[in-house]
Amino acid sequence: MTTNSEWLEKDRKQLHPVYHPKSHANALVIERGEGVWLYTADGQKILDGMAGLWNVNAGYGNEELAKVAYEQMKTLAFTSNFSGMTNLPSIQLADKLAGFAYDGLNATMFTSGGSEANDTAFKTARYFWKRKGQPTKYKVIARKGSYHGVTLAATFATGLEKYQTMFGPKVDGFIHIPAPNPYRFEGSLDPGESVGQAASRALEEAIRREGVDTVAAFIAEPIMGVGGVIVPPADYFPLVRAICDKYGILFIADEVITGFGRTGEWFALKHWGVKPDILSFAKAITSGYAQLGGIQISDEIRETMESAPESEAYMHGYTYSGHAMACAVGLKNLEIMERENYPQRAQTLGKRLLDGLKSLTEFPFVGDVRGLGLVCGVEIVSDKSAKTADPAMTMRIFKAAQERGLRSRPLGNTLAFSPPLMINEDEVDEIVKRLGAAMESVM
């Protein structure tokens, strides 16, 4: 039998995402998965409290998804989907998605993942304004702490500097404003102002400062994921929507994490009665069983493509846009998510998880505990009243939890949890129990 360290020696020939040799030295070597459980090559059983990278909503080893992939590969794995050709699964999935997330978002352009989706969103926003006769509108306002992926544009839309340090110079046209973080707001708060008001005021100020005739779009994750699971105050997104309308700015919702049930609604802006002009999605559309993402656009944006002269064709798209097998898997996954009512599961089991995690605030280093549906964050601090972030302790707890068979994700000083939506009550309790034991061990 090949041991873990022998596999890791061979694995040195592969370059991993977000790589540093130190963080990969003792990597887990995963051999198989079943439900919420992962099994390493050397026999460890781990509860995957992150559903992979926030995406394996249907859990591991799902036979229905495996079968549909097999059948579609046998029938037709791939055809070009460039203008002039199409295939049945992509037609059916786009048809199913029309109006599914938000009213008025009826057209889908498929990509292979979330970074490509966001680059597609930025290019589509520029295309829209050029077609509208306003070619100077190209800038995108994003938030500090946001994560939008790692293609070149997405890297600089992202508001986390460590993703940019080694890849500059910056791509022109991305501006960052403070995030609506109720626990640690980094913007200026006027007397009597709520965090939601101040954070949306920052958007209005940025639009004015940059010049409304230069700004194409605003992009936001409804709940920031990689930035530390930041749940905005309820007044924020309605205010943001009103500002985008007032100034004629497209609102791009990056629902790569929050889409497809994760937060207790099919799509997260529904919590606040708001809808975007462009929606980016990826990850859970296939529960990670195939590489698929995309954008959906408003009817108004669609119209600018339909009415374009040939010289202004929408020259964008990927070899794998509308991949037949990936779309067939997406369609089956949607059927499963609807049948099992995943948004409802995320609501009830998410409440159970959040209540459980909140019970851990008795530990001296547990600060804010937050979440919505089945995505939660636990902040680790060295001083609760001063809210002093403690990334070193966060890593210790993360490692202690992993030794106890629980996978979370350390994000600065926040431990994130985003388990498969097919998780059951006992498994939710197991997350809390194992995390509690890990915390006990570092006291």
Ligand SMILES: Cc1ncc(COP(=O)(O)O)c(C=O)c1O
């Ligand atoms: C909110 C958000 N947007 C975009 C992306 C990038 O997606 P991908 O890694 O599929 O390119 C991610 C990935 O974690 C994400 O969380």
